[in-house]
Amino acid sequence: MANFKEIINSGKPVLVDFFATWCGPCKTMSPILDSLKKEVGDEVVILKVDVDKNPQAASSLNVQGVPTLVLFKDGQVKWRQSGVVQANLLRQIINQYQS
Numbered sequence: 001m002a003n004f005k006e007i008i009n010s011g012k013p014v015l016v017d018f019f020a021t022w023c024g025p026c027k028t029m030s031p032i033l034d035s036l037k038k039e040v041g042d043e044v045v046i047l048k049v050d051v052d053k054n055p056q057a058a059s060s061l062n063v064q065g066v067p068t069l070v071l072f073k074d075g076q077v078k079w080r081q082s083g084v085v086q087a088n089l090l091r092q093i094i095n096q097y098q099s
Contacts, residue, residue, distance in 0.1 A: 004047075013071060018049050029085070043098060044098070051063060069081055071093060078096075
């Protein structure tokens with residue numbers, strides 16, 4: 001499997017969900033991201049990163065709380081937000097960076 005840097009530099013928008021298994025709001029994000037993935041298909045990479053298993057990825061982006069969503073395009077952070085984000089807002093943000 002490709003490493004984190006390769007994935008976020010792939011040229012496609014990459015939405016990274018930093019989560020933890022013990023986090024209640026993270027569990028709320030899961031079905032939202034599943035439905036978003038069905039809509040966007042292969043146009044966007046949706047990546048879930050468990051902060052307890054990958055602390056270096058979280059700390060490299062200064063992720064303090066979970067869930068934190070970060071959208072990358074060409075390796076650059078284009079948007080980030082902590083907390084639960086609804087699918088329609090995520091879709092709008094992704095659409096801005098798709099082309």
